[in-house]
Amino acid sequence: MQSSAIKKAGTRSKLIFQTSKESDSAPASTAKPSRQSPDQSRGPAFDHLVQFYESDAFLADRVGEFIGAGFQAGEGGIIIGTPEHNSAIANRLAQNGLDLTALAKAGQYVALDAKDTLSQFMVKGLPDKKRFDQLIGGVLTNARNGQRRRVRAFGEMVALLWKDGNGQAAIQLEELWNELSRNHSFSLFCAYPMNDFGGERNREAFSHICHAHSRVFPTESYAAPNQTEEERLRAIAALEQKAMSLESEIEKRKSFEYRDRLFASIVQYSDDAIASKDLNGIITSWNAGAERIFGYTAAEIIGKSVTILIPPELQHEEPGILARLRRGERIDHYETIRRRKDGTNLEVSLTVSPLKDDTGKVIGASKIARDITERKRAEMIQQAIYDVTKTVNRTVDLREIYEAALSALCRCQYAQRAAILLYDNNGVMRFTAWRNLSDEYRSKVEGHSPWQRDAPSPQPVCLDDVSQDPLDANLRAAVRREGIRSLAFLPITYEGRLIGKFMIYYDTPHHFTPEELRPAQTIVTQVAFAIERRRTGENLERMVNERTASLREAIAQMEEFSYSVSHDLRAPVRAMQCYAEVLREDYGAKLDEPAKKYLDRIINGGARMDQLIQDILTYSRLSRREIKLSPISLDKITREIARQHVETIRSTHAEITLEGKLLSVMGHEASLTQAIANLLNNAVKFVAPGTKPKVRVWTERRNRDVRLWIEDNGIGIKPEYQHRLFSVFERIHPEKNYEGTGIGLAIVRKAAERMGGKAGVESDGVTGSKFWIQLPAAENS
Amino acid sequence: MSTTKPVILLAEDDENDVFFMKRALQKASVDFPLHVVKDGQEALDYLSGAGKFSDRHQHPLPALILLDLKMPFLNGFDVLAWINTQPSLKSIPVVVLTSSSEERDRQKAAQFGAKSYFVKPPTPDMLQQAMGLLNSSHENTTISS
Numbered sequence: 001m002q003s004s005a006i007k008k009a010g011t012r013s014k015l016i017f018q019t020s021k022e023s024d025s026a027p028a029s030t031a032k033p034s035r036q037s038p039d040q041s042r043g044p045a046f047d048h049l050v051q052f053y054e055s056d057a058f059l060a061d062r063v064g065e066f067i068g069a070g071f072q073a074g075e076g077g078i079i080i081g082t083p084e085h086n087s088a089i090a091n092r093l094a095q096n097g098l099d100l101t102a103l104a105k106a107g108q109y110v111a112l113d114a115k116d117t118l119s120q121f122m123v124k125g126l127p128d129k130k131r132f133d134q135l136i137g138g139v140l141t142n143a144r145n146g147q148r149r150r151v152r153a154f155g156e157m158v159a160l161l162w163k164d165g166n167g168q169a170a171i172q173l174e175e176l177w178n179e180l181s182r183n184h185s186f187s188l189f190c191a192y193p194m195n196d197f198g199g200e201r202n203r204e205a206f207s208h209i210c211h212a213h214s215r216v217f218p219t220e221s222y223a224a225p226n227q228t229e230e231e232r233l234r235a236i237a238a239l240e241q242k243a244m245s246l247e248s249e250i251e252k253r254k255s256f257e258y259r260d261r262l263f264a265s266i267v268q269y270s271d272d273a274i275a276s277k278d279l280n281g282i283i284t285s286w287n288a289g290a291e292r293i294f295g296y297t298a299a300e301i302i303g304k305s306v307t308i309l310i311p312p313e314l315q316h317e318e319p320g321i322l323a324r325l326r327r328g329e330r331i332d333h334y335e336t337i338r339r340r341k342d343g344t345n346l347e348v349s350l351t352v353s354p355l356k357d358d359t360g361k362v363i364g365a366s367k368i369a370r371d372i373t374e375r376k377r378a379e380m381i382q383q384a385i386y387d388v389t390k391t392v393n394r395t396v397d398l399r400e401i402y403e404a405a406l407s408a409l410c411r412c413q414y415a416q417r418a419a420i421l422l423y424d425n426n427g428v429m430r431f432t433a434w435r436n437l438s439d440e441y442r443s444k445v446e447g448h449s450p451w452q453r454d455a456p457s458p459q460p461v462c463l464d465d466v467s468q469d470p471l472d473a474n475l476r477a478a479v480r481r482e483g484i485r486s487l488a489f490l491p492i493t494y495e496g497r498l499i500g501k502f503m504i505y506y507d508t509p510h511h512f513t514p515e516e517l518r519p520a521q522t523i524v525t526q527v528a529f530a531i532e533r534r535r536t537g538e539n540l541e542r543m544v545n546e547r548t549a550s551l552r553e554a555i556a557q558m559e560e561f562s563y564s565v566s567h568d569l570r571a572p573v574r575a576m577q578c579y580a581e582v583l584r585e586d587y588g589a590k591l592d593e594p595a596k597k598y599l600d601r602i603i604n605g606g607a608r609m610d611q612l613i614q615d616i617l618t619y620s621r622l623s624r625r626e627i628k629l630s631p632i633s634l635d636k637i638t639r640e641i642a643r644q645h646v647e648t649i650r651s652t653h654a655e656i657t658l659e660g661k662l663l664s665v666m667g668h669e670a671s672l673t674q675a676i677a678n679l680l681n682n683a684v685k686f687v688a689p690g691t692k693p694k695v696r697v698w699t700e701r702r703n704r705d706v707r708l709w710i711e712d713n714g715i716g717i718k719p720e721y722q723h724r725l726f727s728v729f730e731r732i733h734p735e736k737n738y739e740g741t742g743i744g745l746a747i748v749r750k751a752a753e754r755m756g757g758k759a760g761v762e763s764d765g766v767t768g769s770k771f772w773i774q775l776p777a778a779e780n781s
Numbered sequence: 782m783s784t785t786k787p788v789i790l791l792a793e794d795d796e797n798d799v800f801f802m803k804r805a806l807q808k809a810s811v812d813f814p815l816h817v818v819k820d821g822q823e824a825l826d827y828l829s830g831a832g833k834f835s836d837r838h839q840h841p842l843p844a845l846i847l848l849d850l851k852m853p854f855l856n857g858f859d860v861l862a863w864i865n866t867q868p869s870l871k872s873i874p875v876v877v878l879t880s881s882s883e884e885r886d887r888q889k890a891a892q893f894g895a896k897s898y899f900v901k902p903p904t905p906d907m908l909q910q911a912m913g914l915l916n917s918s919h920e921n922t923t924i925s926s
Contacts, residue, residue: 235858395815563881563883565852567850567881568851568877568882569796570880570901571795571880571901574797574798574880574901574902575797577902578801578902579798580798582804614882617882617883621883670884
């Protein structure tokens with residue numbers, strides 16, 4: 001292969017030689033670089049050229065040309081290359097008719113092994129200037145043969161250093177060559193295989209190397225001797241385009257790489273589990289989140305089926321998921337249960353999206369699993385606490401509240417057993433409500449409490465493992481027999497007072513934490529509130545009952561008193577009155593006028609006294625009477641009262657007018673009759689002397705009430721007195737003018753109030769008064 | 782006629798009220814003999830002809846009973862209740878005459894079978910009405926209060 005390459009290149013090498021001979025010296029930067037040739041020296045100045053190459057044959061041609069031209073001009077030639085290159089170059093020279101043996105004999109031709117030569121001046125991986133100068137300087141001097149000849153040299157020691165990755169040494173060595181040119185007249189041909197400069201990292205070193213040379217020649221692709229100018233320009237244009245597309249390709253790759261790294265990093269450090277699987281459900285990737293959430297390492301699980309993550313009872317889910325994926329559907333935020341490596345379950349929200357290849361075919365799925373155990377637990381706790389609160393607000397039935405609290409507690413704590421114990425009247429904590437505790441256990445442990453009853457602020461007591469924690473021997477035995485392994489005592493307190501406890505039990509050791517017990521504490525607080533509310537309610541009820549009883553007794557005594565008053569107090573008054581009348585009737589003839597007048601006064605005084613007693617009785621009866629409201633026709637009772645009134649007080653000739661049909665109200669007939677009678681009585685009574693009483697009665701609807709108006713043409717009441725009018729024993733008008741006990745209107749107001757209504761007056765104090773009673777309207781009025 | 786003249790029994794502990802009653806009867810021109818007992822127990826004794834009332838000629842069964850409510854020993858209601866248990870006495874009309882204008886007393890008296898209820902002092906009008914009861918009861922007519 002080597003030989004054929006040399007042979008092929010050999011044909012071309014002549015062309016180069018010929019073309020280059022025709023050309024004059026031209027700088028490498030001109031538009032015709034291919035016309036240049038290594039043999040175009042610039043006179044005595046040091047010519048340090050570099051040839052990049054692709055094939056060894058091309059190199060051999062070019063060196064042969066360069067050295068051969070020197071020999072033909074009588075110059076010396078030195079070759080320091082690899083053995084293969086040295087021999088190929090020698091072949092080329094021989095083919096051009098040069099007798100190397102003779103030239104070597106004359107000292108004009110020297111061939112050295114590059115590797116061997118290098119070893120003679122390299123010290124610690126770098127070229128040593130002194131040794132280099134001595135060695136290479138000596139070789140140059142010999143080849144120049146007493147200063148008469150110039151020397152041409154080919155060296156590829158730099159290329160070897162470069163190939164070994166020692167670019168620093170190569171560049172230093174190039175410099176040493178340059179420095180050597182100050183004392184020696186020679187041209188130097190360096191050669192580097194272009195392949196060694198692949199890669200962006202070599203860009204800077206390549207530029208250094210080019211800089212170290214006075215002339216630079218591209219590889220045969222752009223400087224082939226058989227290329228026309230046209231071809232070369234096209235090749236350069238193509239090269240530029242290639243370089244351009246390579247640049248952009250590199251940029252694209254860089255951005256892809258960055259994106260890939262970014263995605264990889266996002267996936268790797270995501271809190272969520274991110275994995276992928278193929279259409280058979282075999283896991284193909286597994287991130288750190290997945291390791292953390294499920295407990296499997298990537299190495300353990302990749303290549304296994306996702307079904308190992310699914311609890312047995314949910315295995316049916318996977319075929320459905322795979323089927324949907326095959327159809328290209330996405331499964332979004334699907335909440336389900338998955339199983340960890342340690343066998344415990346967790347609640348996850350799954351998002352599964354189909355993965356497609358370049359052709360759009362579904363080849364698997366990416367799977368994101370978010371651990372929603374905490375969220376679900378938080379939701380559940382919230383719901384449990386809400387349920388308890390709702391129950392406490394809805395009912396005062398403690399049994400119901402205890403059940404709701406136990407149920408919520410078991411849900412929050414994932415516990416099967418729980419209990420509520422409360423102090424009984426003897427100060428012993430008794431089981432009040434419980435879940436899954438045997439009768440035997442309850443009887444054995446009842447009464448036990450970790451706190452004194454008067455403990456100032458009792459704190460929860462948690463036994464994470466009864467076999468480890470200190471426990472009373474009897475208690476421990478009972479707890480063991482019941483199969484309880486861990487338990488917590490939560491004090492139920494109200495305003496710092498211990499009233500009982502909540503118990504939580506587990507069959508396995510359980511590490512209780514304050515955070516975990518927080519929801520339970522909230523439930524305990526709710527229950528404490530409900531218990532205390534109930535107690536307060538009971539106390540209140542008892543107090544109300546006691547007061548009611550004593551009030552009833554007071555009323556009974558009051559009634560007894562009234563009854564006695566009505567009999568015993570009125571009897572002597574009646575006696576006085578009646579005897580005075582007897583006296584007047586039987587002995588009137590014997591009495592003079594003043595005596596008769598005094599008798600009249602006795603009789604009137606007695607009558608007033610009797611009326612007063614009766615009014616007081618009426619008033620007190622109204623206050624204590626049980627009032628049952630029923631629809632009352634104001635029309636009916638007012639007409640009856642008016643009729644009786646006209647009959648009893650004929651002398652006044654009062655005119656009482658009822659306007660229209662009076663409406664009906666809700667009232668108590670006896671009380672209402674009393675009130676209306678009093679008002680009518682007042683209406684006809686308080687008139688100026690000589691005035692005929694005229695009374696107008698009507699009703700008026702006022703929203704849901706009815707107001708009965710009684711308007712008179714009497715003397716009126718000045719506004720400043722009106723507020724006193726309805727009080728007991730208040731009299732506005734002087735006694736001597738108008739009779740009255742001063743209780744009548746107090747009775748009216750009291751009656752109205754007892755019936756859920758009110759009474760009042762409107763008057764300007766001149767033109768009569770308008771009294772009213774307002775009561776709720778009867779349904780049908 | 783005079784031998785068969787009906788007797789009125791007045792149960793009243795207050796001497797003043799006895800005086801006013803006699804005077805009112807006189808004013809109302811009721812000249813039926815009035816027998817007075819001082820308390821509820823005496824009323825029972827009289828009606829049952831016990832003790833000093835055993836002589837029915839001297840103490841004949843009354844045609845009308847005027848009954849005070851508030852009396853020592855047995856009160857008016859006790860007397861009414863007892864009368865209700867005596868078939869031979871049930872037909873005698875009882876008129877309650879009291880100082881109490883209490884509605885509950887009025888109702889209770891009616892429940893116990895009193896034919897009429899008057900608040901003291903007695904007036905000739907009242908007694909006329911009471912005598913009306915007497916006449917109609919003789920004619921076996923029921924009169925409601």
